[in-house]
Amino acid sequence: MTHSPAQTPASTILADGRTLSWYQYGQPAGHPSLFLPGTATSGRAGAALHAAAVTGGIRLISIDRPGLGNSDPAPRRPLVDWVGDVEQLVDHLGLDRFGVLGHSAGGAYGLAVAQRLADRVSRTVIGAGSAPYSEEWTRANGMMPRMSRLYYGLALRAPRLFGALYLLSAPRSDKAVDRLMAMITRGKSADAQFARAYPDQTRASLEALVDGCRQGAAGPTSDILALCRPWGFDLREVTGLVEWWHGEHDTNVSPRAGREITSRLPNVATHFVDGGHYVLFAHADEVMTALMHPSNR
Numbered sequence: 001m002t003h004s005p006a007q008t009p010a011s012t013i014l015a016d017g018r019t020l021s022w023y024q025y026g027q028p029a030g031h032p033s034l035f036l037p038g039t040a041t042s043g044r045a046g047a048a049l050h051a052a053a054v055t056g057g058i059r060l061i062s063i064d065r066p067g068l069g070n071s072d073p074a075p076r077r078p079l080v081d082w083v084g085d086v087e088q089l090v091d092h093l094g095l096d097r098f099g100v101l102g103h104s105a106g107g108a109y110g111l112a113v114a115q116r117l118a119d120r121v122s123r124t125v126i127g128a129g130s131a132p133y134s135e136e137w138t139r140a141n142g143m144m145p146r147m148s149r150l151y152y153g154l155a156l157r158a159p160r161l162f163g164a165l166y167l168l169s170a171p172r173s174d175k176a177v178d179r180l181m182a183m184i185t186r187g188k189s190a191d192a193q194f195a196r197a198y199p200d201q202t203r204a205s206l207e208a209l210v211d212g213c214r215q216g217a218a219g220p221t222s223d224i225l226a227l228c229r230p231w232g233f234d235l236r237e238v239t240g241l242v243e244w245w246h247g248e249h250d251t252n253v254s255p256r257a258g259r260e261i262t263s264r265l266p267n268v269a270t271h272f273v274d275g276g277h278y279v280l281f282a283h284a285d286e287v288m289t290a291l292m293h294p295s296n297r
Contacts, residue, residue, distance in 0.1 A: 009023050009043065009070050010023070011071075012089060012092045018066070018073075018074060019072045020063070020066075020071050020072075021043065022063045022064060023043040023044060023062045024061055024062070025047060025053050025060040026049070026052075026053025026054050026056070026057075026288075027057050027059055028059060029059065030053070030056075030058045030059040030292075031058055031059060031099065031122075032061060032093070032097075033053075033059065033061065033098055033101055034062075034063060034090075034098060034099070034100050034101065035049065035061065035101045035102075036063060036065075036101065036107075036109045036110045036113075037208060038104030039104060039220070039223060039227070040068060040166070040170070040209065040212045040213070040220030040223050040224065041068070041106075041205070041209050041212045042064050042069030042070075042208045042209075042211035042212045043062035043064045043069055044062070044208040045204065045205050046060050046061075046062025047207075047208075048204040048281055048284075049281065052284035052285050052287070053288055055288065057292050061098075065219075065223055066082070066085070066219065066222065067215055067219020067222050067223065068212040068219045069212060069214060070214075073218055073222060075218065076225075078230070079108060079109065079226040079231045080112045080116065081232070082109060082112065083116040083117060090117075095120075097121075098121065098122060099122050099123045099124070100113050100114055100121050100124045100125070101126075101127075101280075101287065102124075102125075102126050102127070103127045104129065104253065104277065105130045105223070105224075106129075107126040107128070108132070111124070111126065111233075111235065111238050111242070112233060114240050115233045115237050115239075116233070118239060118240050121240055122291075123240075123241060123243065123290060124240060124242045125280075125287050126242060126243070126244050127280025127281075128246055128247065128250050128252065128279060128280065129261060130253055131143070131253070131261055132230075132235070133152050133227065133228045134231070138257065138260075142256065144253070144254060145251060145254065148252070155224045155228055156228050162224075163216075163218065163220070164217060166217055167216070167217045170209060171210050173210065176210070177203060180206055181202065181203060185199070189251065189276060190247060190249040190250070190274075190276030190277075191251075191277055191278055193276075198278075198281065202278070205278070205281070235261060238265055238266070239266055239267060240267060241267045242265050243290050244258065244261075244262050244268055244271065245279050245283060245287065246259075246270070246273075246279060247274070247275035248272055248273065249274070250276050250277045250279070251277070252276075252277040253277065258270075271283075
Protein backbone atom coordinates (compact mmCIF):
# COMPACT_ATOMS: atom_id res chain seq x y z
CA MET A 1 0.00 0.00 0.00
CA THR A 2 1.34 3.44 -0.93
CA HIS A 3 2.44 5.28 2.18
CA SER A 4 -0.54 7.24 3.49
CA PRO A 5 -0.46 10.70 5.06
CA ALA A 6 0.10 11.16 8.77
CA GLN A 7 -2.97 10.24 10.79
CA THR A 8 -3.78 13.80 11.84
CA PRO A 9 -7.40 14.83 11.35
CA ALA A 10 -8.60 18.22 10.20
CA SER A 11 -11.72 19.71 11.74
CA THR A 12 -14.31 22.45 11.48
CA ILE A 13 -16.77 23.92 13.94
CA LEU A 14 -20.39 23.43 12.92
CA ALA A 15 -23.19 25.95 13.38
CA ASP A 16 -24.31 24.34 16.66
CA GLY A 17 -20.78 24.46 18.09
CA ARG A 18 -19.89 20.80 17.55
CA THR A 19 -16.57 19.78 16.04
CA LEU A 20 -16.62 17.68 12.85
CA SER A 21 -13.35 15.95 11.97
CA TRP A 22 -12.10 14.30 8.80
CA TYR A 23 -9.00 12.90 7.12
CA GLN A 24 -7.75 13.51 3.61
CA TYR A 25 -6.24 10.80 1.42
CA GLY A 26 -5.37 10.41 -2.23
CA GLN A 27 -4.55 13.34 -4.51
CA PRO A 28 -4.92 16.76 -2.78
CA ALA A 29 -5.86 18.36 -6.13
CA GLY A 30 -7.97 15.41 -7.32
CA HIS A 31 -11.70 15.09 -7.80
CA PRO A 32 -13.24 15.54 -4.33
CA SER A 33 -15.14 12.57 -2.95
CA LEU A 34 -16.46 11.89 0.54
CA PHE A 35 -15.78 8.52 2.14
CA LEU A 36 -18.28 7.29 4.71
CA PRO A 37 -16.92 4.24 6.58
CA GLY A 38 -18.81 1.36 8.15
CA THR A 39 -20.46 0.97 11.54
CA ALA A 40 -18.70 2.73 14.43
CA THR A 41 -15.60 3.26 12.26
CA SER A 42 -13.69 6.53 12.16
CA GLY A 43 -12.45 8.34 9.09
CA ARG A 44 -9.06 6.69 9.48
CA ALA A 45 -10.55 3.85 7.42
CA GLY A 46 -9.82 5.98 4.37
CA ALA A 47 -6.16 4.98 4.71
CA ALA A 48 -7.11 1.61 3.20
CA LEU A 49 -8.13 3.44 0.00
CA HIS A 50 -5.25 5.92 -0.15
CA ALA A 51 -3.17 4.14 -2.80
CA ALA A 52 -6.16 3.61 -5.10
CA ALA A 53 -7.22 7.24 -4.63
CA VAL A 54 -3.72 8.44 -5.56
CA THR A 55 -3.74 6.31 -8.71
CA GLY A 56 -7.31 7.27 -9.57
CA GLY A 57 -6.86 11.02 -9.09
CA ILE A 58 -9.32 11.23 -6.18
CA ARG A 59 -9.17 13.61 -3.23
CA LEU A 60 -10.74 11.36 -0.62
CA ILE A 61 -12.27 13.16 2.36
CA SER A 62 -12.90 10.50 5.00
CA ILE A 63 -15.25 11.67 7.74
CA ASP A 64 -15.60 10.95 11.47
CA ARG A 65 -19.35 10.72 12.09
CA PRO A 66 -20.66 12.21 15.38
CA GLY A 67 -19.17 10.60 18.48
CA LEU A 68 -16.61 8.61 16.47
CA GLY A 69 -12.92 9.44 16.30
CA ASN A 70 -12.55 13.16 16.94
CA SER A 71 -16.06 14.38 16.04
CA ASP A 72 -18.34 15.60 18.81
CA PRO A 73 -21.44 13.50 19.51
CA ALA A 74 -24.98 14.23 18.33
CA PRO A 75 -27.10 11.66 20.20
CA ARG A 76 -30.63 10.57 19.29
CA ARG A 77 -30.57 12.22 15.88
CA PRO A 78 -32.21 10.71 12.78
CA LEU A 79 -29.74 9.39 10.23
CA VAL A 80 -30.81 11.87 7.55
CA ASP A 81 -30.06 14.86 9.80
CA TRP A 82 -26.38 14.00 9.46
CA VAL A 83 -26.55 15.43 5.94
CA GLY A 84 -26.62 18.89 7.52
CA ASP A 85 -23.14 18.25 8.93
CA VAL A 86 -21.94 17.15 5.50
CA GLU A 87 -23.39 20.23 3.82
CA GLN A 88 -21.55 22.49 6.27
CA LEU A 89 -18.31 20.57 5.67
CA VAL A 90 -18.45 20.75 1.87
CA ASP A 91 -19.35 24.46 2.10
CA HIS A 92 -16.37 24.98 4.41
CA LEU A 93 -14.13 23.19 1.89
CA GLY A 94 -15.60 25.13 -1.04
CA LEU A 95 -16.84 22.01 -2.86
CA ASP A 96 -19.65 22.63 -5.34
CA ARG A 97 -19.62 19.06 -6.69
CA PHE A 98 -18.29 15.90 -5.09
CA GLY A 99 -18.58 12.14 -5.21
CA VAL A 100 -19.89 9.98 -2.38
CA LEU A 101 -18.44 6.62 -1.41
CA GLY A 102 -20.03 4.57 1.37
CA HIS A 103 -19.12 1.19 2.84
CA SER A 104 -21.45 -1.04 4.86
CA ALA A 105 -23.37 1.19 7.32
CA GLY A 106 -21.71 4.14 5.62
CA GLY A 107 -23.77 3.21 2.58
CA ALA A 108 -26.94 4.34 4.36
CA TYR A 109 -25.34 7.68 5.19
CA GLY A 110 -24.11 7.93 1.60
CA LEU A 111 -27.60 7.38 0.21
CA ALA A 112 -28.91 10.08 2.56
CA VAL A 113 -26.37 12.55 1.15
CA ALA A 114 -27.24 11.50 -2.41
CA GLN A 115 -30.93 12.08 -1.70
CA ARG A 116 -30.69 15.43 0.11
CA LEU A 117 -27.78 16.97 -1.82
CA ALA A 118 -28.60 15.49 -5.23
CA ASP A 119 -27.64 18.62 -7.17
CA ARG A 120 -24.12 18.55 -5.73
CA VAL A 121 -23.34 14.82 -5.85
CA SER A 122 -21.52 13.77 -9.04
CA ARG A 123 -21.66 10.01 -8.41
CA THR A 124 -22.60 7.75 -5.51
CA VAL A 125 -20.77 4.43 -5.06
CA ILE A 126 -21.84 2.02 -2.32
CA GLY A 127 -20.07 -1.16 -1.21
CA ALA A 128 -22.08 -3.76 0.74
CA GLY A 129 -24.50 -1.12 1.98
CA SER A 130 -26.66 -1.84 5.01
CA ALA A 131 -30.42 -2.27 4.67
CA PRO A 132 -33.00 -0.12 6.55
CA TYR A 133 -33.61 -2.27 9.65
CA SER A 134 -36.77 -0.34 10.54
CA GLU A 135 -38.50 -1.63 7.39
CA GLU A 136 -40.26 -4.96 7.75
CA TRP A 137 -38.77 -6.53 4.62
CA THR A 138 -35.28 -6.16 6.06
CA ARG A 139 -36.18 -8.34 9.04
CA ALA A 140 -37.73 -11.11 6.92
CA ASN A 141 -36.28 -14.58 7.33
CA GLY A 142 -33.07 -15.02 5.41
CA MET A 143 -32.70 -11.33 4.58
CA MET A 144 -30.02 -10.69 7.19
CA PRO A 145 -27.80 -12.91 9.35
CA ARG A 146 -29.33 -14.03 12.65
CA MET A 147 -26.49 -12.43 14.63
CA SER A 148 -27.11 -9.10 12.91
CA ARG A 149 -30.79 -9.25 13.84
CA LEU A 150 -29.86 -9.91 17.48
CA TYR A 151 -27.21 -7.17 17.35
CA TYR A 152 -29.59 -4.48 16.08
CA GLY A 153 -32.44 -5.67 18.26
CA LEU A 154 -30.32 -5.38 21.40
CA ALA A 155 -29.19 -1.88 20.40
CA LEU A 156 -32.82 -0.76 20.13
CA ARG A 157 -34.09 -2.45 23.30
CA ALA A 158 -31.13 -1.93 25.63
CA PRO A 159 -28.69 0.63 24.23
CA ARG A 160 -26.60 0.93 27.41
CA LEU A 161 -26.11 -2.82 27.63
CA PHE A 162 -25.37 -2.90 23.92
CA GLY A 163 -22.72 -0.20 24.34
CA ALA A 164 -21.04 -2.04 27.20
CA LEU A 165 -20.97 -5.30 25.24
CA TYR A 166 -19.73 -3.48 22.13
CA LEU A 167 -16.72 -2.10 23.99
CA LEU A 168 -15.92 -5.57 25.32
CA SER A 169 -15.91 -7.04 21.81
CA ALA A 170 -14.38 -4.20 19.79
CA PRO A 171 -10.60 -3.93 19.32
CA ARG A 172 -9.29 -1.20 21.63
CA SER A 173 -5.49 -1.32 21.15
CA ASP A 174 -2.70 -2.21 18.72
CA LYS A 175 -2.34 -5.59 20.46
CA ALA A 176 -6.03 -6.26 19.97
CA VAL A 177 -5.64 -5.44 16.27
CA ASP A 178 -2.72 -7.88 16.09
CA ARG A 179 -4.83 -10.63 17.67
CA LEU A 180 -7.78 -9.92 15.38
CA MET A 181 -5.53 -9.90 12.31
CA ALA A 182 -4.11 -13.27 13.29
CA MET A 183 -7.59 -14.69 13.78
CA ILE A 184 -8.99 -13.29 10.53
CA THR A 185 -6.11 -14.44 8.36
CA ARG A 186 -6.42 -18.03 9.61
CA GLY A 187 -9.99 -18.29 8.37
CA LYS A 188 -11.40 -19.66 5.13
CA SER A 189 -14.00 -17.00 4.40
CA ALA A 190 -13.86 -14.50 1.53
CA ASP A 191 -12.88 -11.79 4.03
CA ALA A 192 -10.06 -13.98 5.38
CA GLN A 193 -8.79 -14.39 1.83
CA PHE A 194 -8.93 -10.62 1.42
CA ALA A 195 -7.02 -10.10 4.68
CA ARG A 196 -4.24 -12.44 3.53
CA ALA A 197 -4.03 -10.72 0.14
CA TYR A 198 -4.33 -7.16 1.49
CA PRO A 199 -3.01 -7.10 5.07
CA ASP A 200 -2.25 -3.35 5.10
CA GLN A 201 -5.76 -2.42 4.02
CA THR A 202 -7.27 -4.83 6.54
CA ARG A 203 -5.16 -3.44 9.36
CA ALA A 204 -6.11 0.13 8.43
CA SER A 205 -9.79 -0.82 8.66
CA LEU A 206 -9.32 -2.43 12.07
CA GLU A 207 -7.31 0.54 13.37
CA ALA A 208 -10.21 2.77 12.34
CA LEU A 209 -12.50 0.61 14.51
CA VAL A 210 -10.17 1.22 17.45
CA ASP A 211 -10.28 4.96 16.73
CA GLY A 212 -14.07 4.86 16.50
CA CYS A 213 -14.17 3.92 20.20
CA ARG A 214 -11.81 6.63 21.41
CA GLN A 215 -14.71 8.51 23.13
CA GLY A 216 -16.24 5.36 24.61
CA ALA A 217 -19.44 3.49 23.81
CA ALA A 218 -21.84 6.39 23.28
CA GLY A 219 -20.63 7.28 19.77
CA PRO A 220 -20.73 3.74 18.32
CA THR A 221 -24.11 3.11 19.98
CA SER A 222 -25.62 6.30 18.52
CA ASP A 223 -24.16 5.46 15.11
CA ILE A 224 -25.82 2.05 15.15
CA LEU A 225 -29.13 3.33 16.57
CA ALA A 226 -29.40 5.86 13.72
CA LEU A 227 -29.00 2.96 11.30
CA CYS A 228 -31.68 0.87 13.10
CA ARG A 229 -34.32 3.59 13.36
CA PRO A 230 -36.21 5.09 10.38
CA TRP A 231 -33.67 6.80 8.13
CA GLY A 232 -35.87 9.79 7.25
CA PHE A 233 -36.04 9.16 3.51
CA ASP A 234 -37.19 6.45 1.12
CA LEU A 235 -34.79 4.54 -1.11
CA ARG A 236 -37.00 5.43 -4.08
CA GLU A 237 -36.19 9.11 -3.48
CA VAL A 238 -32.52 8.59 -4.35
CA THR A 239 -32.85 9.57 -8.02
CA GLY A 240 -29.19 10.07 -8.97
CA LEU A 241 -27.11 7.21 -10.32
CA VAL A 242 -25.88 4.79 -7.65
CA GLU A 243 -23.17 2.28 -8.45
CA TRP A 244 -23.57 -0.68 -6.09
CA TRP A 245 -20.86 -3.25 -5.30
CA HIS A 246 -21.62 -6.39 -3.30
CA GLY A 247 -19.76 -9.62 -2.60
CA GLU A 248 -21.67 -12.82 -3.29
CA HIS A 249 -20.09 -14.35 -0.15
CA ASP A 250 -20.74 -11.41 2.19
CA THR A 251 -21.77 -12.74 5.61
CA ASN A 252 -22.27 -9.27 7.17
CA VAL A 253 -24.75 -7.83 4.67
CA SER A 254 -26.28 -10.60 2.59
CA PRO A 255 -26.27 -10.26 -1.20
CA ARG A 256 -30.02 -10.98 -1.00
CA ALA A 257 -30.43 -7.75 0.99
CA GLY A 258 -28.23 -5.94 -1.51
CA ARG A 259 -30.44 -7.07 -4.38
CA GLU A 260 -33.55 -5.99 -2.49
CA ILE A 261 -32.08 -2.54 -1.79
CA THR A 262 -31.01 -2.03 -5.39
CA SER A 263 -34.44 -3.07 -6.65
CA ARG A 264 -35.79 -0.02 -4.79
CA LEU A 265 -33.24 2.45 -6.19
CA PRO A 266 -34.60 4.04 -9.39
CA ASN A 267 -31.21 4.60 -11.08
CA VAL A 268 -28.63 1.94 -10.20
CA ALA A 269 -25.77 -0.01 -11.76
CA THR A 270 -24.99 -3.22 -9.87
CA HIS A 271 -21.84 -5.30 -9.49
CA PHE A 272 -22.51 -8.52 -7.59
CA VAL A 273 -19.10 -10.17 -7.71
CA ASP A 274 -17.02 -12.87 -6.06
CA GLY A 275 -15.89 -11.72 -2.62
CA GLY A 276 -16.98 -10.82 0.89
CA HIS A 277 -17.78 -7.71 2.92
CA TYR A 278 -14.58 -5.92 1.85
CA VAL A 279 -15.50 -6.04 -1.84
CA LEU A 280 -15.26 -2.25 -2.14
CA PHE A 281 -11.62 -2.35 -1.02
CA ALA A 282 -10.83 -5.36 -3.19
CA HIS A 283 -12.09 -3.40 -6.23
CA ALA A 284 -10.76 -0.04 -5.10
CA ASP A 285 -9.17 0.89 -8.45
CA GLU A 286 -12.48 0.36 -10.29
CA VAL A 287 -14.35 2.26 -7.60
CA MET A 288 -12.03 5.26 -7.92
CA THR A 289 -12.47 5.22 -11.69
CA ALA A 290 -16.25 5.40 -11.18
CA LEU A 291 -15.87 8.36 -8.82
CA MET A 292 -13.52 10.15 -11.20
CA HIS A 293 -15.72 9.75 -14.29
CA PRO A 294 -19.30 10.40 -13.23
CA SER A 295 -22.08 9.99 -15.73
CA ASN A 296 -24.49 12.76 -16.65
CA ARG A 297 -27.56 12.97 -14.42
